[in-house]
Amino acid sequence: MENGQKGFDGAEAMEQSVERKNKARRKILHFMLNRESTTKSDVAKRLDLSMPTVLSNINELMETGLVVEVGEMESTGGRKARSISLNENYYYAAGVDITAHHIGMVLVNLGGKVIGQQRIRFDFRPEASYCMELVGKVQDFYQGEVPVERLLGVGISLPGIINEREHSLAKSHALQVEGFNLRMIEQLLEVPVYFENDANAAMMAENPEEKGDVVYLSLNNTLGGAICVDGRMFPGRSRKAGEFGHMLLVPHGKKCYCGKEGCADAYCAASVLTGNGERSLDMFMQSLGKDKDADKLWEEYLENLAMLVSNIRMIFDTDIILGGDVGGYLGGYMAQLAEKVLKYNRFDKEVSYLKNCSYQKEASAVGAAKHFFQLQFPRLF
Numbered sequence: 237m238e239n240g241q242k243g244f245d246g247a248e249a250m251e252q253s254v255e256r257k258n259k260a261r262r263k264i265l266h267f268m269l270n271r272e273s274t275t276k277s278d279v280a281k282r283l284d285l286s287m288p289t290v291l292s293n294i295n296e297l298m299e300t301g302l303v304v305e306v307g308e309m310e311s312t313g314g315r316k317a318r319s320i321s322l323n324e325n326y327y328y329a330a331g332v333d334i335t336a337h338h339i340g341m342v343l344v345n346l347g348g349k350v351i352g353q354q355r356i357r358f359d360f361r362p363e364a365s366y367c368m369e370l371v372g373k374v375q376d377f378y379q380g381e382v383p384v385e386r387l388l389g390v391g392i393s394l395p396g397i398i399n400e401r402e403h404s405l406a407k408s409h410a411l412q413v414e415g416f417n418l419r420m421i422e423q424l425l426e427v428p429v430y431f432e433n434d435a436n437a438a439m440m441a442e443n444p445e446e447k448g449d450v451v452y453l454s455l456n457n458t459l460g461g462a463i464c465v466d467g468r469m470f471p472g473r474s475r476k477a478g479e480f481g482h483m484l485l486v487p488h489g490k491k492c493y494c495g496k497e498g499c500a501d502a503y504c505a506a507s508v509l510t511g512n513g514e515r516s517l518d519m520f521m522q523s524l525g526k527d528k529d530a531d532k533l534w535e536e537y538l539e540n541l542a543m544l545v546s547n548i549r550m551i552f553d554t555d556i557i558l559g560g561d562v563g564g565y566l567g568g569y570m571a572q573l574a575e576k577v578l579k580y581n582r583f584d585k586e587v588s589y590l591k592n593c594s595y596q597k598e599a600s601a602v603g604a605a606k607h608f609f610q611l612q613f614p615r616l617f
């Protein structure tokens with residue numbers, strides 16, 4: 237009896253020690269993710285782990301090839317510390333952004349770099365045949381590009397509210413669908429699949445856990461937004477937080493696709509600039525400075541965007557990341573936008589809180605893919 241008791245305690249102690257070790261390893265991997273390089277002593281210091289724990293974990297991770305030495309850190313004397321980083325080509329994830337008329341696909345490596353990208357015209361249909369065709373296109377995109385055992389999963393972003401429990405798209409104005417079952421896509425892909433709202437996914441591409449409090453405004457053919465508080469997404473009570481597109485911008489103004497009049501979406505969506513898809517956004521931006529009508533439209537657009545942005549700033553008092561299709565082009569027009577924003581906002585003296593997005597194209601697909609690095613990959617070790 238006494239021996240049996242001892243045996244049980246021994247097994248339990250062993251389990252606890254393995255769990256402690258795994259926990260330390262997950263912490264180390266999380267710390268190294270999104271950092272270009274670090275040193276073993278920095279890992280120990282920043283994570284409050286003992287040096288032997290760090291050394292044994294890092295050495296084992298180096299044996300697997302996931303952690304590599306990348307050079308030496310400058311030092312003020314004594315031995316130079318070797319810098320280490322994650323091997324960015326050890327794991328990959330794919331991202332897919334579904335819109336009403338297109339799908340955008342990306343392959344992202346562990347370092348967050350987009351190593352493959354494709355956007356194709358593919359009209360959404362709420363049918364099983366759409367799901368089958370979609371899966372075929374996605375598999376054609378990534379197969380042969382990376383070893384399938386190194387692909388952690390496929391993240392899919394959709395313009396609507398995702399019901400995680402039911403694995404369905406609860407509602408999407410943009411796709412004109414309600415309660416669309418997503419399980420078929422999941423089953424056919426045969427790799428882990430993750431679904432996320434497109435604006436939340438675009439926010440995830442920006443590594444929000446490092447930014448703390450931040451708001452993302454996604455300027456696509458429909459507007460989207462995401463709110464991050466203390467590094468975590470704020471979904472709201474019915475997952476509708478951040479629907480900035482349907483804030484009233486102009487009373488009795490232009491008709492919005494939601495049925496209301498004067499919504500921000502009718503003034504700040506990319507479709508305002510493309511004439512509802514008559515020309516590409518790239519063509520429109522190229523015409524600036526050469527075409528007076530385009531210049532006038534752009535001026536009006538920036539004026540409306542300034543109004544929306546200052547409203548958002550008044551509510552949240554945080555950085556605002558300008559993303560989506562138009563966000564990718566705004567870099568060269570920030571001074572013009574800033575001038576207009578300051579006109580509407582007498583509380584701020586400058587607009588350094590306005591940030592350009594990190595991924596100029598396919599941010600939603602990238603963010604959906606990156607989900608697998610944040611949550612899944614540290615669990616594998």
Ligand SMILES: [Zn+2]
Nearest residue numbers: 482492494499
């Ligand atoms: Zn609306």
